[in-house]
Amino acid sequence: MKAIEKLSYQNSKGKFICVGLDSDRNKIPSHLLNEKDPILEFNKIIIQETVEHAAAYKLNFAFYEKEGVKGFESLLKTIQLIPSDILIIGDAKRADIGNTSKMYAQSAYEYFKCDSITLHPYMGEDSIKPFLEYKDKLNFILALTSNYGAEDFEKLKLEDGSFLYQKVIKNVVKWNSDNNCGIVFGATKIEELKENITSFGNLPVLLPGVGAQGGSLKDVIQCFASANRKNFLINSSRGIIYKDNSTNFGEVARQEIINLNNSVNEIL
């Protein structure tokens, strides 16, 4: 199944939550630290408990790379635990010159077998193209991010009065001839979301920043509801996976994703 179809399938079943597996050995419940691979064990339980309710899992590569070779092993094994009808997003924020992007695409799509990846637009079209050649995958390109640094460049005004991130969105719409692009838009940027949502065309939107980063779920969903759009993913990482720190963390995570998803569906 094409990645975009997996997402549509999940969205059509009323599932909108992406579980961010920002799994960190300094934050997982301490009883797991005796396991051979604590991160993998943690992810296994989170996945087991949330799998009926998750539209996607997002693997934040940084948390695994911090552990080096062992981390890459945990990452690979975690991905193998995720059922094939749920979108697997490699949140790797890559992009380089074409020759090199090709290798990053091979890593994410052929080695790790992600369905999707996040990409930096800065280096332009040929840095994105090797990813677009995977027509069945879904490439989420950074538009306006959730952090305060988004003001530094993404929100710079261009000669024609538009913002840099708006120019990025325009280009992504152009690059989307194979229906394999999406954008990342910070849930903390609600005014900009309202103003720009009609410019997204049919691009699916990955929205980080709800919860720990301060984005309001209600505001974001109302915005999508008003625009009559149902192709999006609300990412929640810390809010789901670290909500509880006891042996009960899996069940708490399960309840948390159910609550979040119910909140989304009530507003839609």
Next chain:
Amino acid sequence: MKAIEKLSYQNSKGKFICVGLDSDRNKIPSHLLNEKDPILEFNKIIIQETVEHAAAYKLNFAFYEKEGVKGFESLLKTIQLIPSDILIIGDAKRADIGNTSKMYAQSAYEYFKCDSITLHPYMGEDSIKPFLEYKDKLNFILALTSNYGAEDFEKLKLEDGSFLYQKVIKNVVKWNSDNNCGIVFGATKIEELKENITSFGNLPVLLPGVGAQGGSLKDVIQCFASANRKNFLINSSRGIIYKDNSTNFGEVARQEIINLNNSVNEIL
């Protein structure tokens, strides 16, 4: 020794070449494919042969990540082969929100023990800050890259008439209070290099794009010579490591770096 001092030390000895270890099992001499770790063996020979002449080695992470867990192992072992007075650049092109960039910095600087990393500026200050906290390291931030996609966003004109990449350079100069920043500037962009070199302040410059990508060594060096600047690195990857494909590849690589370095010093 602080990374910037390693670079100054190498530059002061007339060494300006950064050897790009874009090592790919599909391109290395076929006799190495029988080795247990062909990539590591290839790198070992390249390093042995070029070590007296190299100012830096640049590890292009994509080529290792393509091989997954094994690739990360080769990457780590390769880095351990490089003498401590030569700059080790992790060409990883990372950056994410602060919380995540912190993990990428730990990966590159604490796990892999690189001296330096390449970074995407798109997400702004807080995506770069966790790297800047490593005061002894050297953070090369992308300014104007060597690829044609540089036209898409990096060369967009801003409201005030300047280009996006110029705004990035301005910010990097500001972020450099601990003398641990540099910029990446494509050797294929000679006109822009001439026009902007005085705006770099004392930032060291990493210049990819000579050779396979079409950048002229002579033009680039003349530009630095005119500006009376000697803190830069000319990267050469394919031009050195794949110049020869026989059992003789190491000696040919050695001769190639000697030639390149001589060319630089003749012009300076």
